[in-house]
Amino acid sequence: MSISVSMTVNGKAVSGKVEARTLLVQFLRENLSMTGTHVGCDTSQCGACVVHVDGQSVKSCTMLAVQAEGAKVMTIEGLAPSADKLHPMQEAFRDNHALQCGFCTPGMVMSAVDMVKRHNYQLDEATVRRELEGNLCRCTGYHNIVKAILAAAPAMKAAGV
Amino acid sequence: MTAAPTGIGARVKRTEDQRFLTGRGRYVDDLALARPTYAYFLRSPHAHAKIRSIDTAAAAAMPGVVRIFTGKDTAEAKVGSLICGWVVKDKDGNPHKAPGHPPIAIDTVRYVGDTVAMVVAETASQARDAAEAIKVDYQVQPACVDLARALDKGAAQVHPEAPGNLCYDWEIGVKADVEAAFAKAAHVTKLDLVNNRLIPNAMEPRAAAADYDAGTGQYTLWSTSQNPHVLRLILSAFVLGIPEHKLRVVAPDVGGGFGSKIFCYADETLVVWAAPRVGRPIKWTAERNESFQTDAHGRDHVTHAELALDKDGKFLALKVETIANMGSYLSTFSTAVPTYLYATLLAGQYTTPLIYANVKAAFTHTAPVDAYRGAGRPEATFVIESIVSKAAAELKIDPAELRRRNFIPSTAFPYQTPVALQYDSGNYPPIIDEATKVSDYKGFEGRRAEAKSRGKLRGIGFSSYIEACGLAPSQVIGQLGGGVGQWEAAQIRFNPTGNVQVLTGSHSHGQGHETTFAQIVSDKLGVPLEQIEVVHGDTATTPFGMGSYGSRSLAVGGSAIMKAADKIIAKGKKIAAHLLEASVADIAFENGTFKVAGTDKAVPLGQVVFAAYVPHNYPITEVEPGMDENAFYDPANFVYPAGTQVCEVEIDPETGTTEIVSFTAIDDFGNIINPMIVEGQVHGGIVQGVGQALLENAVYDKSSGQLISGSFMDYTMPRADDVPSFKVGYKVTPCPHNPLGVKGCGEAGAIAAPAAVMNAVRDALGPLGVRDVPMPATPLAVWQTIQGAQRKAAE
Numbered sequence: 001m002s003i004s005v006s007m008t009v010n011g012k013a014v015s016g017k018v019e020a021r022t023l024l025v026q027f028l029r030e031n032l033s034m035t036g037t038h039v040g041c042d043t044s045q046c047g048a049c050v051v052h053v054d055g056q057s058v059k060s061c062t063m064l065a066v067q068a069e070g071a072k073v074m075t076i077e078g079l080a081p082s083a084d085k086l087h088p089m090q091e092a093f094r095d096n097h098a099l100q101c102g103f104c105t106p107g108m109v110m111s112a113v114d115m116v117k118r119h120n121y122q123l124d125e126a127t128v129r130r131e132l133e134g135n136l137c138r139c140t141g142y143h144n145i146v147k148a149i150l151a152a153a154p155a156m157k158a159a160g161v
Numbered sequence: 162m163t164a165a166p167t168g169i170g171a172r173v174k175r176t177e178d179q180r181f182l183t184g185r186g187r188y189v190d191d192l193a194l195a196r197p198t199y200a201y202f203l204r205s206p207h208a209h210a211k212i213r214s215i216d217t218a219a220a221a222a223m224p225g226v227v228r229i230f231t232g233k234d235t236a237e238a239k240v241g242s243l244i245c246g247w248v249v250k251d252k253d254g255n256p257h258k259a260p261g262h263p264p265i266a267i268d269t270v271r272y273v274g275d276t277v278a279m280v281v282a283e284t285a286s287q288a289r290d291a292a293e294a295i296k297v298d299y300q301v302q303p304a305c306v307d308l309a310r311a312l313d314k315g316a317a318q319v320h321p322e323a324p325g326n327l328c329y330d331w332e333i334g335v336k337a338d339v340e341a342a343f344a345k346a347a348h349v350t351k352l353d354l355v356n357n358r359l360i361p362n363a364m365e366p367r368a369a370a371a372d373y374d375a376g377t378g379q380y381t382l383w384s385t386s387q388n389p390h391v392l393r394l395i396l397s398a399f400v401l402g403i404p405e406h407k408l409r410v411v412a413p414d415v416g417g418g419f420g421s422k423i424f425c426y427a428d429e430t431l432v433v434w435a436a437p438r439v440g441r442p443i444k445w446t447a448e449r450n451e452s453f454q455t456d457a458h459g460r461d462h463v464t465h466a467e468l469a470l471d472k473d474g475k476f477l478a479l480k481v482e483t484i485a486n487m488g489s490y491l492s493t494f495s496t497a498v499p500t501y502l503y504a505t506l507l508a509g510q511y512t513t514p515l516i517y518a519n520v521k522a523a524f525t526h527t528a529p530v531d532a533y534r535g536a537g538r539p540e541a542t543f544v545i546e547s548i549v550s551k552a553a554a555e556l557k558i559d560p561a562e563l564r565r566r567n568f569i570p571s572t573a574f575p576y577q578t579p580v581a582l583q584y585d586s587g588n589y590p591p592i593i594d595e596a597t598k599v600s601d602y603k604g605f606e607g608r609r610a611e612a613k614s615r616g617k618l619r620g621i622g623f624s625s626y627i628e629a630c631g632l633a634p635s636q637v638i639g640q641l642g643g644g645v646g647q648w649e650a651a652q653i654r655f656n657p658t659g660n661v662q663v664l665t666g667s668h669s670h671g672q673g674h675e676t677t678f679a680q681i682v683s684d685k686l687g688v689p690l691e692q693i694e695v696v697h698g699d700t701a702t703t704p705f706g707m708g709s710y711g712s713r714s715l716a717v718g719g720s721a722i723m724k725a726a727d728k729i730i731a732k733g734k735k736i737a738a739h740l741l742e743a744s745v746a747d748i749a750f751e752n753g754t755f756k757v758a759g760t761d762k763a764v765p766l767g768q769v770v771f772a773a774y775v776p777h778n779y780p781i782t783e784v785e786p787g788m789d790e791n792a793f794y795d796p797a798n799f800v801y802p803a804g805t806q807v808c809e810v811e812i813d814p815e816t817g818t819t820e821i822v823s824f825t826a827i828d829d830f831g832n833i834i835n836p837m838i839v840e841g842q843v844h845g846g847i848v849q850g851v852g853q854a855l856l857e858n859a860v861y862d863k864s865s866g867q868l869i870s871g872s873f874m875d876y877t878m879p880r881a882d883d884v885p886s887f888k889v890g891y892k893v894t895p896c897p898h899n900p901l902g903v904k905g906c907g908e909a910g911a912i913a914a915p916a917a918v919m920n921a922v923r924d925a926l927g928p929l930g931v932r933d934v935p936m937p938a939t940p941l942a943v944w945q946t947i948q949g950a951q952r953k954a955a956e
Contacts, residue, residue: 019286035191036184038416040364041449045873048364076184090182094174097837100845101671102181103364103416109182125886132881136873138364138417139671140841141848141910142881
């Protein structure tokens with residue numbers, strides 16, 4: 001049984017046929033071939049699949065594609081303002097060597113952007129570490145991810161994003 | 162070393178980051194193939210069972226099912242056994258027991274997760290649905306799960322070829338000499354340890370995709386591999402018999418490995434084997450629960466150790482008895498890990514003159530066990546650094562002081578240990594001096610007292626590790642039973658317009674080779690970084706290489722690049738001599754320019770390269786056109802990074818919770834190419850070590866053999882709030898035998914950290930009369946230990 005689903009992804013209207021059980025992350029990766037959003041687990045623990053749905057960070061493996069009907073979805077592919085300019089969070093990850101293998105990175109960055117906004121650009125180390133509860137990284141030991149997020153918060157505020 | 166802006170020593174931002182940060186990394190599961198099918202593997206739910214029958218009829222009729230394969234099919238097709246590439250000889254000179262490992266179980270399953278059937282369908286969901294409809298009639302058998310009792314009489318037997326579950330009984334050192342030293346000792350410290358079993362959990366699950374071109378007979382395998390050429394060699398020469406030149410293995414972006422992606426697994430084997438039978442490409446990506454069940458696990462030792470000391474605290478002798486878990490089948494390098502990568506490291510940083518180790522490797526009905534970040538060396542470090550700290554506590558000698566008394570002096574290098582290795586270089590006292598300074602060791606007792614006033618128990622722990630990495634001199638590996646060479650290959654290929662491809666046999670799965678290797682070439686040849694492209698991970702484009710593991714990429718792979726660059730310069734000199742009308746002997750190369758010594762005549766490398774590709778004015782009878790050089794580098798020795806970590810913890814005795822309040826790591830990695838990347842490696846390694854010490858534990862139910870810690874909900878991965886920020890620093894003694902003077906940095910953090918953390922925990926609980934705490938020191942384990950000590954004190 002297939003169901004039609006339509007939503008906006010990174011500013012573009014998209015639609016497709018899915019099964020009722022199709023997860024949002026599967027819709028993004030398989031129907032739309034947007035493979036920047038990753039799947040690192042099957043229990044909604046790792047956070048590699050975090051995207052923004054209507055402005056809030058969501059693990060796209062915990063949401064059915066049909067639940068995103070009509071929603072505005074932003075993925076890692078849509079975060080940078082242009083092809084030659086990165087979002088301040090992406091810049092900060094790069095400047096602080098907050099990524100190694102890159103697999104957790106899309107989810108980390110999307111979670112971090114939402115974290116900074118929810119805390120009104122005001123973060124301290126303990127808060128960042130606590131807020132990263134839902135994102136696992138096996139490479140960096142988190143040290144540089146925490147540094148990057150702390151550096152990005154004022155940069156995002158300054159850039160008005 | 163003065164850092165050039167992009168050369169050796171510079172904190173260059175990584176070139177690979179752009180694609181990873183914008184969602185444009187390309188991992189195996191991201192691959193788009195025309196008309197793909199999807200595989201799902203039905204796995205054994207039992208640790209040990211006979212397969213009476215498999216009925217696939219209902220499953221085959223399910224929607225979308227293309228083919229179903231069982232062990233009967235692979236046996237009929239004479240698919241070979243998965244191999245173990247390292248022969249360890251036991252005490253009597255006999256090779257280890259090597260039972261077969263069929264990619265699909267034929268009549269017996271030997272661990273939860275053992276492959277029982279492969280379903281290929283139009284979609285991944287359909288393949289999975291159909292697998293549920295396969296009816297397997299199992300006759301469940303008793304399982305051998307408890308490592309400590311695996312070699313006991315009466316234990317359930319894993320393989321008829323390995324009586325008593327013994328894979329090998331191996332030793333190193335002269336037992337009688339060690340016993341004689343113990344007889345004269347002023348003090349003997351004894352220690353029993355369990356080195357807990359770990360599950361690697363790279364964030365990208367293993368994945369494989371295969372395609373077969375019936376027109377050319379060419380197979381392509383895309384695999385999450387740390388060493389695509391080695392994987393191709395194993396599949397070709399041992400398992401599938403596909404001619405090596407007809408199999409291309411591509412390891413594109415790979416999301417972490419930590420050892421678990423070195424090995425040749427059943428899954429990629431079957432995907433390749435099935436591709437021509439299905440006639441369409443096949444994709445498979447592990448679900449996380451499959452990663453937990455079937456990735457090769459790490460560690461898992463039961464050890465008794467004794468250290469003999471004289472009256473001044475000098476180490477006289479060390480003896481170690483270890484039972485090491487091999488799991489159900491021998492993974493690719495499993496046998497080497499608890500022998501040549503473990504017992505040969507038992508000298509640590511110390512002058513201990515006599516060492517004896519006996520290692521018994523046991524089969525159990527659990528997943529295969531093989532190399533995991535550090536591989537043998539963390540286990541050795543945990544034994545040495547635990548027993549040294551315990552001896553210090555028993556003798557009431559400061560633990561840093563006891564270490565200093567026994568360090569190999571800097572004047573003693575090269576230093577021959579009693580366990581085969583010859584350390585090439587090192588200078589350990591300044592490292593621990595720096596570590597005690599950075600960690601404010603002097604102020605610790607004050608902090609302990611302050612913590613006590615808040616009802617908290619504070620402890621501090623040292624771990625002074627050594628590792629042998631940069632694997633490895635091929636002839637030594639051969640003498641020790643390894644089945645492969647351990648050199649590395651590189652090719653530097655200039656294009657006519659002057660930009661460069663660096664093709665390497667190393668593989669990056671997070672280490673940042675695309676940046677570090679480009680820095681080396683930029684520094685050496687004076688080519689701007691942005692004109693250098695590092696290519697890796699594809700057997701069709703890169704020279705045969707051994708891949709990345711054992712902290713070998715820079716020490717061995719980087720050295721191969723240096724050799725290739727030397728050849729570029731040597732050839733360039735001949736061309737430049739012609740262009741400048743000078744003799745070759747008078748040409749010097751510096752900052753990307755060939756010069757005639759003592760004159761102002763010069764020609765830039767780019768012009769020499771152009772002349773090599775457009776050889777109109779060229780010494781064509783003496784020098785071949787083109788500028789494309791390859792090199793193979795076989796190291797003269799291992800490299801020996803060393804360092805000291807200091808961990809400080811605070812324990813809440815009410816809850817048993819351990820908080821790491823400070824963590825210092827001072828390392829000697831030789832020369833450093835990119836400090837930013839090296840620090841990242843250290844941070845990540847430490848957290849994997851902290852994970853082992855406090856959080857992570859692979860637990861099988863001892864009677865059923867079910868994997869209890871089989872998901873991220875049950876297996877505690879370190880999270881950001883489990884660890885602090887780290888204080889890291891360096892001392893440099895360059896490696897004397899490779900052209901970069903570098904040692905390895907990838908595993909150090911994970912090697913040293915478990916002992917640093919556990920020594921801190923033991924120190925914190927010491928005032929309660931606690932001698933040891935099981936690892937991982939979870940809140941429950943710590944709380945129970947405290948309760949036990951308090952009961953004992955009350956008695």
